[in-house]
Amino acid sequence: MVRTKASESERESTVGKIDKIFQGAMQEFLAHGYAGASMDRVASQAGVSKATVYSHFKDKEGLFKALIHQLATEKFQNTFATLPLDGEPAVVLRTVITKALDKMMSDTQHQAFLRVLIAESGRFPELAKAWIQDIMTPTIEIFGEYLDRHPELNIPDTEATIRIVIGSMVHFMMTQEIFYGKEIMPMESDRMVDCLMHHLLRGMD
Amino acid sequence: MVRTKASESERESTVGKIDKIFQGAMQEFLAHGYAGASMDRVASQAGVSKATVYSHFKDKEGLFKALIHQLATEKFQNTFATLPLDGEPAVVLRTVITKALDKMMSDTQHQAFLRVLIAESGRFPELAKAWIQDIMTPTIEIFGEYLDRHPELNIPDTEATIRIVIGSMVHFMMTQEIFYGKEIMPMESDRMVDCLMHHLLRGMD
DNA sequence: GTCTATATCGCGATAGAC
DNA sequence: GTCTATCGCGATATAGAC
Known part of the structure; x- marks a missing residue:
């Protein structure tokens, strides 16, 4: 049986943690930029330890690139493209x-x-x-x-x-x-x- | 007799140093942003010691604000306004x-x-x-x-x-x-x- | 896989000599 | 007014226990 949702119990699945890290990284990088962001705060806001962050992402650059890529493709691409284009x-x-x-x-x-x-x-x-x-x-x-x-x-x-x-x-x-x-x-x-x-x-x- | 130009001799006037600090700050802040900029590199590129920088500007914030203000008013305001506006x-x-x-x-x-x-x-x-x-x-x-x-x-x-x-x-x-x-x-x-x-x-x- | 504790470094800012 | 030397802090990244 596969765990489907992160909020199901106290213990978190691996993908749940990665998701939380992305959430923390989003808050941190979007608020302070790349240089101003702190990996300590990313880990803190994600609710995991800093070592866990570094176990899933090589370094600060890797996390930042992965985050921006994910946000671009999954979140912020649909400003124009998804709107209906037919009619007068x-x-x-x-x-x-x-x-x-x-x-x-x-x-x-x-x-x-x-x-x-x-x-x-x-x-x-x-x-x-x-x-x-x-x-x-x-x-x-x-x-x-x-x-x-x-x-x-x-x-x-x-x-x-x-x-x-x-x-x-x-x-x-x-x-x-x-x-x-x-x-x-x-x-x-x-x-x-x-x-x-x-x-x-x-x-x- | 008042020294008119900074490049006149080996010794630098005070205003000459402030000018050099602004030049170093411009290179550094425009290249790396506020958080990514280093006061050590600002001093180094200006050719003065870090203490000299801090003797003319209260802190990093003060230097950054002064620089941006100077650039906005003296350098980058004339994109539209100075062009001739009369005729057909x-x-x-x-x-x-x-x-x-x-x-x-x-x-x-x-x-x-x-x-x-x-x-x-x-x-x-x-x-x-x-x-x-x-x-x-x-x-x-x-x-x-x-x-x-x-x-x-x-x-x-x-x-x-x-x-x-x-x-x-x-x-x-x-x-x-x-x-x-x-x-x-x-x-x-x-x-x-x-x-x-x-x-x-x-x-x- | 995840944690705590730590190594190492560069940062902003300052003290004190000259 | 300017320098050298240094302090204290918070940063990235990792080692090693569990």
């Missing part, structure tokens, strides 16, 4: 953009993840490249195929257009949330959405 | 956007500065807010006044439009340079500029 562009595009932006603006873990990814892109170029390769490229592709399927929009350069849409949204999230711009130069998300729609539907007159 | 929109806007984007894409120090500012925005919220207050807000203001002076552009929401332009450029720089996207999904800057111009001139038909 004027309504579908607005729905997709609104939902994606709302999610970005409210998901503080996603924000912390991006912050750490940017911060450590110099020390860990592979992680940055993996984000481009596995997250950004497919998102642009899926979005681009939709736009190409709707030539009535008369978009001259679909890829540049998508980059403008995504870039505007990411930068808006950064200024308002990460840089605390909402306290200094507040602005409703709807205005960004309206302005982006205005751009996307430009050729339909 | 179709040519002026293209010139300004092209020059600003080229500068962002080639200035690796500016990129490192933004990376550190994002990374430490959680630990040092005042620095992030100062960036918004002293750099972003005036930029939007100046750009916005120009757009408002040209109602023939028929822009429905000038501030949202400016945020889209700036956000697209910053995000393009981040993906291509900081995330190494130029190696994986290369794209000419001109295509972004063309697409943004297409958006800005939308209402002039």
Whole structure:
């Protein structure tokens, strides 16, 4: 008989501990960055000893890379890609953009993840490249195929257009949330959405 | 007689040393972030002893805040604001956007500065807010006044439009340079500029 | 497989000579 | 004002018992 859940009893299975280590590592690395994170605190927050952490991961670098890889593939890839993409562009595009932006603006873990990814892109170029390769490229592709399927929009350069849409949204999230711009130069998300729609539907007159 | 330049002789003036400390701190903090930076290396790269560093700055935090403040106000504020803003929109806007984007894409120090500012925005919220207050807000203001002076552009929401332009450029720089996207999904800057111009001139038909 | 205890090192910050 | 030498702490990583 195989134990199915970690919370089943006092004793923990091995995979349960690994999961707890990931949870502790997430809290620690997303809060303090790579250099600022402490392996003591990772172990403490995971509820295991430090030696146990090092028995499952080679060193701090190994744990960090494994964590970022897991978060990128399992948690934070679904900002655009999982949204429904069929129907009339004027309504579908607005729905997709609104939902994606709302999610970005409210998901503080996603924000912390991006912050750490940017911060450590110099020390860990592979992680940055993996984000481009596995997250950004497919998102642009899926979005681009939709736009190409709707030539009535008369978009001259679909890829540049998508980059403008995504870039505007990411930068808006950064200024308002990460840089605390909402306290200094507040602005409703709807205005960004309206302005982006205005751009996307430009050729339909 | 007052010594005018630091390189004048072997002995250094006090202000010369402070300047060297700032140079060392810039190299160190922009390369390793706040937590990853070492005060020993700051002193070493500045060519002074660690005690000298601490005689001019209270502690690591004080040096970091002073550095970021100096860089923000003296070095990296002039991406948009110093460009000439008068003349026919179709040519002026293209010139300004092209020059600003080229500068962002080639200035690796500016990129490192933004990376550190994002990374430490959680630990040092005042620095992030100062960036918004002293750099972003005036930029939007100046750009916005120009757009408002040209109602023939028929822009429905000038501030949202400016945020889209700036956000697209910053995000393009981040993906291509900081995330190494130029190696994986290369794209000419001109295509972004063309697409943004297409958006800005939308209402002039 | 997991723990406690420890080795070793580099860090931020300072004391005291000059 | 600047230096050398050092203190005390917390960091990563491991040894060895169970």
